Amino acid sequence: MSVLDDIILGVREDLDARKILLPLEEVRILAEQAPAPRNAYAALAAQAEGVSVIAEVKRKSPSKGELSAIQDPAELAAAYERGGASVISVLTEERRFGGSLADLDAVRAAVNLPILRKDFTVDEYQIWEARAHGADLILLIVAALDDATLASFLELTEELGMHALVETHTAEEVQRAVAVGARIIGVNVRNLKTLDIDRSVFPVLAGLIPSGAVVVAESGVRDISDVESYVAQGARAVLVGEALVSHSNPEATVGEFTRAGAALRH
Numbered sequence: 001m002s003v004l005d006d007i008i009l010g011v012r013e014d015l016d017a018r019k020i021l022l023p024l025e026e027v028r029i030l031a032e033q034a035p036a037p038r039n040a041y042a043a044l045a046a047q048a049e050g051v052s053v054i055a056e057v058k059r060k061s062p063s064k065g066e067l068s069a070i071q072d073p074a075e076l077a078a079a080y081e082r083g084g085a086s087v088i089s090v091l092t093e094e095r096r097f098g099g100s101l102a103d104l105d106a107v108r109a110a111v112n113l114p115i116l117r118k119d120f121t122v123d124e125y126q127i128w129e130a131r132a133h134g135a136d137l138i139l140l141i142v143a144a145l146d147d148a149t150l151a152s153f154l155e156l157t158e159e160l161g162m163h164a165l166v167e168t169h170t171a172e173e174v175q176r177a178v179a180v181g182a183r184i185i186g187v188n189v190r191n192l193k194t195l196d197i198d199r200s201v202f203p204v205l206a207g208l209i210p211s212g213a214v215v216v217a218e219s220g221v222r223d224i225s226d227v228e229s230y231v232a233q234g235a236r237a238v239l240v241g242e243a244l245v246s247h248s249n250p251e252a253t254v255g256e257f258t259r260a261g262a263a264l265r266h
């Protein structure tokens with residue numbers, strides 16, 4: 001079984017438990033009562049100079065184990081916002097990443113930026129749930145969904161006023177993302193079978209994404225030079241977890257990353 005399949009197995013078990021506690025009809029009511037979503041597409045596309053940073057709240061991961069204890073996700077997210085992040089990503093998967101919907105709630109209450117609910121979306125319940133908890137952007141991993149499900153999840157996301165970060169790892173997945181009309185397309189350079197990072201796939205896949213879509217480079221940003229190369233290779237935004245949560249000054253680091261691509265854009 002692949003790492004992705006294993007993660008999804010746990011996600012489905014946890015989801016079944018949440019559905020018993022709060023049936024879909026009730027989550028839908030909460031989603032309809034939630035404050036209007038913020039426009040994540042505009043936030044990512046609007047960065048006049050440099051690159052848009054999606055700054056992630058990430059405690060641990062299958063590839064690296066414990067990254068940071070993060071006692072106060074709201075405080076971390078506020079630091080990201082002060083540093084100039086365009087979007088905050090909150091991992092809500094519990095078993096492998098140590099996240100939760102409580103983290104999402106805390107971050108929602110602390111920042112005014114659009115928020116990505118970063119999870120392994122395999123059921124429409126999670127999309128309603130994301131909106132009910134104030135998310136503006138959700139993650140759709142092409143490798144985890146068939147074409148019909150990907151299209152219907154994207155449609156529901158947009159009906160609820162949110163956007164989707166549609167994540168790809170191969171040329172075929174980029175084609176599938178484009179075919180369903182994805183407007184924010186991520187290229188994740190972490191191979192979900194081996195968990196290895198291979199930055200060389202980014203320019204190849206980014207080159208297949210039509211202009212008009214926001215191209216997001218996901219994973220493997222260690223420092224400014226990585227941000228600069230992703231920008232030079234076509235990234236409009238970078239999604240960064242480990243390098244921020246493990247830094248003593250995440251606010252300053254977001255600022256450096258945000259400005260890093262500026263020279264390359266002029």
Ligand SMILES: O=C(O)c1ccccc1NCC(=O)[C@H](O)[C@H](O)COP(=O)(O)O
Pocket residue numbers: 003056058061062063064188190192195218219220221239240241242243
């Ligand atoms: O991070 C992992 O080990 C991982 C393993 C399996 C599926 C997904 C995984 N990560 C999710 C992500 O996409 C990253 O959190 C995100 O791109 C940030 O990556 P990084 O800056 O390298 O922490």
